[in-house]
Amino acid sequence: MRRSRPFWRLTPAERRVWDAYPSGAWVDLRTGDPETDDPAKGSTWGRHRTVRAEVVAALMLGANPAGPGQVAGLRLAGARIAGELNLSDASLTTKLHLHNCHLPGIVSLTDSTAKGLRFRGCDIYRIRAARCTVDGLLELDACTVRAGVWLDNAHITGQLRLARATLNAPVPLGASESDKEDVRRPFSEAERRERGWDQDHWALWAGGLTVDGGAFCRDLRTNGGLRMIGARFNSGLYLERAVIKGTGKHAIYADHMQASSAELSAGFTAEGTVRLRGARVAGVLSFDRAVLSAPGRCLHLSHMQVDELILTPASVSGRVNLGYSRIGVLLDSPGAYPGGVELNGLTFESLRGGTPLAERLSWLGRDPAGYRPQPYEQLAAWYRRIGHDADARAVLLAKQRARRATLDMPGRVGGYALDVAVGYGHRAWLAGVWFGLLLAVGTVVFTLNPPAQVGLDERRVFHSFPYTLDLLVPVSVFEQRAAWEPVGWTQWLANILIASGWILATALIAGATRLLRPQQN
Numbered sequence: 007m008r009r010s011r012p013f014w015r016l017t018p019a020e021r022r023v024w025d026a027y028p029s030g031a032w033v034d035l036r037t038g039d040p041e042t043d044d045p046a047k048g049s050t051w052g053r054h055r056t057v058r059a060e061v062v063a064a065l066m067l068g069a070n071p072a073g074p075g076q077v078a079g080l081r082l083a084g085a086r087i088a089g090e091l092n093l094s095d096a097s098l099t100t101k102l103h104l105h106n107c108h109l110p111g112i113v114s115l116t117d118s119t120a121k122g123l124r125f126r127g128c129d130i131y132r133i134r135a136a137r138c139t140v141d142g143l144l145e146l147d148a149c150t151v152r153a154g155v156w157l158d159n160a161h162i163t164g165q166l167r168l169a170r171a172t173l174n175a176p177v178p179l180g181a182s183e184s185d186k187e188d189v190r191r192p193f194s195e196a197e198r199r200e201r202g203w204d205q206d207h208w209a210l211w212a213g214g215l216t217v218d219g220g221a222f223c224r225d226l227r228t229n230g231g232l233r234m235i236g237a238r239f240n241s242g243l244y245l246e247r248a249v250i251k252g253t254g255k256h257a258i259y260a261d262h263m264q265a266s267s268a269e270l271s272a273g274f275t276a277e278g279t280v281r282l283r284g285a286r287v288a289g290v291l292s293f294d295r296a297v298l299s300a301p302g303r304c305l306h307l308s309h310m311q312v313d314e315l316i317l318t319p320a321s322v323s324g325r326v327n328l329g330y331s332r333i334g335v336l337l338d339s340p341g342a343y344p345g346g347v348e349l350n351g352l353t354f355e356s357l358r359g360g361t362p363l364a365e366r367l368s369w370l371g372r373d374p375a376g377y378r379p380q381p382y383e384q385l386a387a388w389y390r391r392i393g394h395d396a397d398a399r400a401v402l403l404a405k406q407r408a409r410r411a412t413l414d415m416p417g418r419v420g421g422y423a424l425d426v427a428v429g430y431g432h433r434a435w436l437a438g439v440w441f442g443l444l445l446a447v448g449t450v451v452f453t454l455n456p457p458a459q460v461g462l463d464e465r466r467v468f469h470s471f472p473y474t475l476d477l478l479v480p481v482s483v484f485e486q487r488a489a490w491e492p493v494g495w496t497q498w499l500a501n502i503l504i505a506s507g508w509i510l511a512t513a514l515i516a517g518a519t520r521l522l523r524p525q526q527n
Contacts, residue, residue, distance in 0.1 A: 017057075027079070030077050030100075035083065036083055045107060048086045049110065080100065084107065085108070089111050090113075095118060109130045112133075119140075127149065128146075154208060155212075157211070208233045214237065219241050224248065229253060231256045231257050232258045236261070242265060279324075280300075298323065304322060307326070317342045337358040338359055343372055367401065370401075377408045382402065444506055448503050452474060457490040
């Protein structure tokens with residue numbers, strides 16, 4: 007029995023597609039000439055290569071079902087799909103595979119369900135697939151999308167493939183007709199601002215997207231940002247060698263994103279801020295050999311939880327924000343922070359990379375907000391945990407010196423005294439040096455200028471060493487201080503020795519308190 011067709015006339019190309027659909031056979035309308043078959047030139051293809059979008063939609067919605075023992079599917083190469091391909095709210099039970107096709111209208115899949123959608127090497131005006139469910143693969147490999155891809159709150163149980171694709175931010179509805187005709191040319195940020203398109207910066211709008219099988223976006227090119235707030239990539243996000251040119255402030259805006267791993271590495275380039283505030287990465291988040299640039303912050307990674315962060319970019323222009331993030335392992339390089347780094351609230355379990363202590367201290371001092379105590383305490387705790395007590399003390403000493411710059415003049419003077427005397431208690435050996443020096447000076451001076459005996463009822467023999475030692479010790483031990491009275495200018499020296507003894511003792515007590523307090527926590 008001949009199946010009925012709901013169209014009075016089908017072109018030869020449409021008839022081939024119609025008859026091939028029940029068996030899922032390929033229909034190839036290409037000429038074999040790469041220049042002629044370029045989908046970007048699809049507007050020049052004639053009637054013999056044109057298939058109406060309504061014919062494709064009718065087939066996908068069951069107008070020509072498969073016969074017994076057949077698996078239906080629409081597989082088409084080298085065609086111009088004329089009109090808007092509207093499959094919104096549909097339940098598609100067969101697969102759609104378009105190869106090297108030209109789609110000048112909108113592909114609408116909003117609220118639809120599908121078994122698999124493959125657009126490979128196609129030239130597409132716009133894709134709208136909000137809340138779409140794809141039970142399988144959604145592929146846009148090597149495609150060019152002229153006016154944005156909408157995947158907000160979509161669910162893909164298989165893979166999302168955007169390898170070698172080119173995505174552009176849309177031209178707003180209020181744009182002039184000439185601009186709409188010129189949509190195939192990407193507009194720069196300055197051009198978009200000049201036209202008043204400041205809000206239309208997103209080449210990919212994918213808030214709430216869930217991808218179960220991995221998002222493979224290697225070598226992706228965009229003229230516009232990626233908006234992926236709350237997206238979930240259960241098998242990872244892979245953006246190696248991708249070039250994301252934000253036409254607004256952000257190249258990637260992905261607050262609260264969740265991923266098993268995320269590779270923004272191996273030549274990944276972002277022009278604009280990469281914002282992953284509050285993201286959760288169960289594995290590795292890598293910026294190895296990435297190129298990052300933005301005015302202000304180029305990386306906004308605050309309030310994250312990540313097992314391992316690899317921050318070894320090839321080039322960085324802008325600040326990095328790591329504030330209040332919890333990182334298991336941090337592997338970074340000194341060159342990752344030329345524009346400053348925000349560290350307040352950051353916690354980490356381990357540091358990799360063999361960065362010298364001096365460079366770590368420089369890292370702590372690059373916060374644009376100035377001195378914050380917590381990063382110093384965190385770094386010192388890590389050094390102490392791995393058994394590098396000397397490095398931990400050096401970090402805490404650097405903390406006190408940085409804090410001193412925030413005090414008023416009396417506080418600074420006292421701070422300098424503690425620093426010179428005992429290094430704020432972290433260089434207790436300095437107290438011994440000062441004590442020995444003062445003891446030697448006092449011994450020599452009082453040997454040459456002995457004091458007078460206070461009481462004459464008994465005869466005493468003066469010894470300058472125990473006398474000087476008794477002056478330096480805050481509590482008289484040898485009972486020399488009360489038995490002898492300095493004469494002349496040596497009275498000033500005696501007073502200096504007494505005061506110095508109290509200062510050294512106070513500094514040692516204060517330093518020991520600071521040193522022991524973190525160990526009690």
